[in-house]
Amino acid sequence: MAEVNYKQDMPPKGGYAPIVFQNIPVKKYFNGYTMFAGFAAITSFSFYMYYQNFKRRRLLKIERQDAINALEPILLAERDRSYLKQLRRNVEEEAELMKNVPGWEVGTYYGEPIYKTVPKEKLLDPILEEYYAHTSEKAYDDKANEFLWR
């Protein structure tokens, strides 16, 4: 086996540079008072801008509510009429359907009302299935699944 010339790894000439172990402070751009002042300035400016935007948004909201309030009577009047028409249609359909059943009264279970203490002339809103009982299936589905696509 041939002789191998090992070379001892030695430090560079003049030795290694000294190890930096003392704390070198970061350069300070602001002192504490400046930072407090900056915080106060930025926050107050932001609050000012926030309030401006809040006022603008509030006016837009009022404008929108105006439009809704102005339209509500028109839409409600039409909706009430169509609702009552559908209730009338339901009653007529029920009378036609149950005319062969002896003792049946429309809107009651063989003459027994749904609620005992509610006066007879009070309008009770029917449940969804009852309201759409004599309409098309699509009308019921559209109403029942309304929240799924809205």
Place this chain on the structure above:
Amino acid sequence: MLCRREEKDPRKCLDEGKAVTSCALEFFRQVKKTCREPFEAYAHCLEYSSPEMAFKYCRKTQAALDNCMMDKMGLDRPELGYFSRPRVHKTQRPKPEPETLPKYPNQIPSLPDDFPREPAKHGSRWFFFN
């Protein structure tokens, strides 16, 4: 709206509703006669500008419509918040009676022993356990 809110019954306010609808239809007929183009432009803008039909994207068409309404029909746009203010309605309709609760005695007297006890009219509601 006063009738609708007070009576809580759509049957009693059908005449008022008809008056509202005829008034609205009359207004829209007049608009159709005089300011059809700006009205339709404004409606189109509202419909296609944003999903919630915001007014803020349609100020130009709104101004055109307002000018037309002012010139042809003499109608000014009411100031902001006009329809959101509380308003006093004068009406001939009598005020509806507030709903009164029935009064019950504190202790209901129990039935006498010889009270006729009949079987339930429509059967037991626990019929599937019997």
